[in-house]
Amino acid sequence: MLNKKKAEQILAEAIRYSPADETEVILSGGKTFSTRFTNNYISQNGAQKEYDLTVRVAFGQQVGVASCNLFDGDNLKQVVDKACLAARHSKPDLDWTSVLEPRETPEMQDAYLQETIDYTPSEKAERLAPILKKSIERGLTSAGMLVNGDQMLTMMNSKGLFAYQSLTSASFTYTAMAPHQGSAWAEFHSHDMREVEVETLADQAMERALLSQNPVAAEPGAYTVVLAPSAVIELVEFLNYLGFGGMAYQENRTFTAGKMGEKLFDERISLIDNPFVKEVLGPGFDYEGHPKQALALIENGVIKNVAYDRRMAQKSGVKSTGHALMPPATMGPFPTHIVLQPGQDSLDSMIASTERGIYVTRLWYSNVVDPKQAIITGMTRDGTFMIEDGKLSKPLRNMRYNESVIKAFANVEALGDRIYAFHGYFGKLAVPALKLRDFHFTGVSQEA
Amino acid sequence: MIERDLAQLAVDTALQRGATYADARIIRLQTEQLDIRNGNVNGIRQHLEVGIGIRVLVDGAWGFAANPDLKKSKVEIAVDRAIALARDSAHLYHKPVVLARRAPIVTVWKSPCEIDPFGVALEEKLNFLFAAEEEMRRVKGIAFTEAGMDLWKEWQLFVNSDGSQIEQEIVQTGSGLSATAVSDTDVQSRSFPSSFGGQFKSAGYELIPMLNLKDNAQRIAEEAVQLLSAKACPAGEKTLILGGSQLALQVHESCGHPVEFDRVLGHEADFAGTSFLTPEKRNNFQYGSEIVNMVADATAPGGLGTFGYDDEGTPAQKSDIIKDGRFVGYLMSRETAEGFEMESNGTMRAQGWNHTPIVRMTNINLLPGNWELEEMIASTEDGIMISDNRSWSIDDKRLNFQFGGELGWEIKGGKIVGMVKNPTYTGITPQFWRSCDAIANQNHYQIWGTPNCGKGQPMQVARVGHGVSFARFQNVKVGVGYAE
Ligand SMILES: [Zn+2]
Numbered sequence: 001m002l003n004k005k006k007a008e009q010i011l012a013e014a015i016r017y018s019p020a021d022e023t024e025v026i027l028s029g030g031k032t033f034s035t036r037f038t039n040n041y042i043s044q045n046g047a048q049k050e051y052d053l054t055v056r057v058a059f060g061q062q063v064g065v066a067s068c069n070l071f072d073g074d075n076l077k078q079v080v081d082k083a084c085l086a087a088r089h090s091k092p093d094l095d096w097t098s099v100l101e102p103r104e105t106p107e108m109q110d111a112y113l114q115e116t117i118d119y120t121p122s123e124k125a126e127r128l129a130p131i132l133k134k135s136i137e138r139g140l141t142s143a144g145m146l147v148n149g150d151q152m153l154t155m156m157n158s159k160g161l162f163a164y165q166s167l168t169s170a171s172f173t174y175t176a177m178a179p180h181q182g183s184a185w186a187e188f189h190s191h192d193m194r195e196v197e198v199e200t201l202a203d204q205a206m207e208r209a210l211l212s213q214n215p216v217a218a219e220p221g222a223y224t225v226v227l228a229p230s231a232v233i234e235l236v237e238f239l240n241y242l243g244f245g246g247m248a249y250q251e252n253r254t255f256t257a258g259k260m261g262e263k264l265f266d267e268r269i270s271l272i273d274n275p276f277v278k279e280v281l282g283p284g285f286d287y288e289g290h291p292k293q294a295l296a297l298i299e300n301g302v303i304k305n306v307a308y309d310r311r312m313a314q315k316s317g318v319k320s321t322g323h324a325l326m327p328p329a330t331m332g333p334f335p336t337h338i339v340l341q342p343g344q345d346s347l348d349s350m351i352a353s354t355e356r357g358i359y360v361t362r363l364w365y366s367n368v369v370d371p372k373q374a375i376i377t378g379m380t381r382d383g384t385f386m387i388e389d390g391k392l393s394k395p396l397r398n399m400r401y402n403e404s405v406i407k408a409f410a411n412v413e414a415l416g417d418r419i420y421a422f423h424g425y426f427g428k429l430a431v432p433a434l435k436l437r438d439f440h441f442t443g444v445s446q447e448a
Numbered sequence: 449m450i451e452r453d454l455a456q457l458a459v460d461t462a463l464q465r466g467a468t469y470a471d472a473r474i475i476r477l478q479t480e481q482l483d484i485r486n487g488n489v490n491g492i493r494q495h496l497e498v499g500i501g502i503r504v505l506v507d508g509a510w511g512f513a514a515n516p517d518l519k520k521s522k523v524e525i526a527v528d529r530a531i532a533l534a535r536d537s538a539h540l541y542h543k544p545v546v547l548a549r550r551a552p553i554v555t556v557w558k559s560p561c562e563i564d565p566f567g568v569a570l571e572e573k574l575n576f577l578f579a580a581e582e583e584m585r586r587v588k589g590i591a592f593t594e595a596g597m598d599l600w601k602e603w604q605l606f607v608n609s610d611g612s613q614i615e616q617e618i619v620q621t622g623s624g625l626s627a628t629a630v631s632d633t634d635v636q637s638r639s640f641p642s643s644f645g646g647q648f649k650s651a652g653y654e655l656i657p658m659l660n661l662k663d664n665a666q667r668i669a670e671e672a673v674q675l676l677s678a679k680a681c682p683a684g685e686k687t688l689i690l691g692g693s694q695l696a697l698q699v700h701e702s703c704g705h706p707v708e709f710d711r712v713l714g715h716e717a718d719f720a721g722t723s724f725l726t727p728e729k730r731n732n733f734q735y736g737s738e739i740v741n742m743v744a745d746a747t748a749p750g751g752l753g754t755f756g757y758d759d760e761g762t763p764a765q766k767s768d769i770i771k772d773g774r775f776v777g778y779l780m781s782r783e784t785a786e787g788f789e790m791e792s793n794g795t796m797r798a799q800g801w802n803h804t805p806i807v808r809m810t811n812i813n814l815l816p817g818n819w820e821l822e823e824m825i826a827s828t829e830d831g832i833m834i835s836d837n838r839s840w841s842i843d844d845k846r847l848n849f850q851f852g853g854e855l856g857w858e859i860k861g862g863k864i865v866g867m868v869k870n871p872t873y874t875g876i877t878p879q880f881w882r883s884c885d886a887i888a889n890q891n892h893y894q895i896w897g898t899p900n901c902g903k904g905q906p907m908q909v910a911r912v913g914h915g916v917s918f919a920r921f922q923n924v925k926v927g928v929g930y931a932e
Contacts, residue, residue, distance in 0.1 A: 085570070
């Protein structure tokens with residue numbers, strides 16, 4: 001890991017090279033050590049290291065961005081020159097506002113765990129060995145990945161703002177497949193390798209894979225659904241994408257536009273963005289160096305806030321919430337560390353209280369059908385079951401859903417009592433299980 | 449050290465330290481992205497990266513290490529790391545990988561490029577975009593407009609322990625427009641030449657003016673505004689005509705991905721998924737109607753998936769995937785091909801220097817038929833025509849799909865009678881392709897670039913292409929998605 005001092009030197013040197021009126025420099029990246037297994041053996045073992053330096057300069061309102069993965073001496077100077085050249089030959093960005101004044105952005109000291117980054121490929125192989133052995137013994141096929149790594153984000157601007165944060169990461173994703181179209185899934189993410197419950201998760205998935213064999217087709221229609229956290233995550237990602245980006249909001253493209261302060265969801269639904277929650281741990285500042293704090297997006301079903309960076313904040317006449325993405329951030333700002341607050345119910349009790357419904361392990365390959373109505377479509381994956389009389393009664397073929405996330409989060413029957421961490425498109429998310437009524441399935445995956 | 453010596457050093461060191469096969473790729477990638485929004489510069493980004501990726505086979509297992517630092521000492525460390533990783537893979541229940549030796553190839557290959565896009569002045573590029581974008585902004589009722597350009601130049605040196613030394617330079621360019629109209633209940637966009645950034649090809653800057661952005665700007669902006677008040681796509685079983693990037697994406701999702709042999713073997717089971725096209729189906733399964741012919745063609749001029757050699761040093765090829773409707777071939781690597789008595793057809797590709805190669809699409813092309821588009825429309829009683837994609841979704845075996853387009857044209861009694869909004873359709877892959885009863889001829893054919901295909905763990909993004917004209921499908925469920 002590039003340490004704080006070395007990073008600070010590189011950033012300061014880049015700023016010294018810049019003749020621009022204002023300059024922001026970001027250094028980000030890290031290492032990834034991934035052990036991938038397929039068909040019950042380790043199929044791919046990789047070590048990757050990547051850092052990128054991004055320079056944004058402004059002459060008046062003429063802005064340019066350049067980035068590079070070489071940042072010693074001449075290369076550093078060249079990337080600054082490139083950004084300047086781009087800016088000087090550009091047209092003014094009328095929404096550009098001045099870089100931020102320096103302020104305190106405290107560094108989290110316990111986000112970087114040496115044991116996690118030092119975890120070796122041999123240790124990972126040893127950890128996986130009993131799982132793969134069991135998988136073979138049970139006649140199953142296992143695939144997945146165990147990864148450790150680190151990430152660093154540091155930024156400096158020409159007014160003297162400096163912020164630095166490094167974090168470690170550990171991830172386990174696991175698919176168990178049984179001979180007769182059985183499939184199950186487990187995943188776990190943390191900044192601490194010690195927390196990754198590889199054995200337990202794999203064991204549970206193997207049992208589920210055996211149960212999910214010989215699936216039958218259910219009739220499409222509206223069902224009560226119990227969604228595992230690994231299914232809920234897909235709905236929350238699209239809730240965020242379609243609702244809470246400041247640029248899309250300002251352009252009246254989101255389902256939240258004109259609905260600020262309105263209650264759209266069940267009152268148990270509260271969504272926050274907060275990088276200080278353990279499950280979604282992240283830097284306490286954004287790509288402009290703006291400090292982050294907990295931001296309520298939905299509170300007891302009511303739309304409370306959307307995310308802003310300084311450019312969109314200026315344009316909308318509000319304050320930045322600290323959600324700038326990597327320059328040039330053409331999509332505008334978005335929440336990046338999202339938590340759907342848990343409720344009171346256990347996953348088992350959600351199933352037990354369901355007379356007739358469908359249990360979904362994952363929703364997969366979802367995409368937008370209608371942005372304003374927030375309708376999305378996708379498929380179930382890795383274990384879909386009919387629930388009858390409070391029990392998983394039979395495995396089902398994967399089903400296609402078409403549902404509005406607005407309706408989904410209004411139709412809440414129960415909310416899980418524990419949140420689980422996931423990695424998403426814009427960053428990290430943590431969600432509990434959910435029980436929803438009237439969830440629409442429109443098709444089945446089946447060869448004619 | 450010069451790159452050639454450094455890559456050779458990496459391979460030689462790997463062999464000395466126990467590898468039975470090794471390859472090294474040094475890459476220098478230069479990109480430029482320009483984004484214009486509402487007459488304003490929304491972002492100009494230039495990017496450069498350099499690095500080396502080293503792949504070794506030790507005791508029948510793979511190890512891969514990548515490093516951005518091209519100092520000799522750092523490359524040696526990366527080789528050691530790759531060897532150690534391979535050994536860590538090898539001691540656990542592995543199935544030894546065997547690679548047949550190949551005759552060495554020593555060559556230089558460059559994609560055709562008349563005008564180096566990085567030699568064109570930034571003002572010229574911006575002026576081009578602003579001029580086209582302005583035409584859209586003139587249209588009343590438009591909420592915002594976007595224009596973008598994406599330029600790419602990758603130099604790669606590949607050296608392997610078979611004695612191959614292959615140098616390649618690939619230049620790719622692309623550009624596009626989109627206009628969006630917004631009401632309190634609706635958002636409607638139209639794009640040109642294609643949605644999600646435009647059209648991309650292996651070509652120099654000479655491609656950009658040929659895309660005719662300015663000439664189409666006003667039309668698409670007007671269509672976006674009209675879509676707000678257009679009638680909704682009717683629901684029911686209808687005839688469907690697909691063209692342009694929508695047909696390209698249909699080929700991508702329902703043919704390109706399921707014929708990736710690594711998916712079939714379960715290598716993507718934990719991420720992208722597997723495939724319904726299992727090995728016993730090869731040469732033995734009616735994938736589509738008899739007029740459906742698809743090829744994997746890495747040699748197609750201008751394709752975004754065109755190259756000289758893949759990232760294992762196998763020459764670019766054109767091979768049959770679907771022949772007269774029958775499923776006949778997979779996309780294969782040197783490894784996945786072993787044991788199935790099929791040879792690699794040169795489809796191993798990696799994203800940059802920092803990833804290990806995996807099986808990838810090249811240009812997966814639906815070969816043209818013999819219809820005129822006008823005839824296809826004239827012989828359609830009750831149908832919908834869609835050309836530009838808005839939304840896509842398909843299951844992990846690539847059977848059940850649902851797509852949405854930006855705009856649908858309704859066809860009644862052989863004539864286009866009007867525009868419909870939010871057109872969607874759903875189907876099951878082989879049923880859908882078996883219902884294909886007309887494919888337009890060569891005059892309507894072009895290769896569309898898909899620059900954002902995701903696959904692999906850690907995830908890699910590939911740039912691939914799809915040659916298509918127009919195709920017609922019968923009894924397709926359209927107007928889905930608004931379930932009550
Ligand atoms: Zn793809």
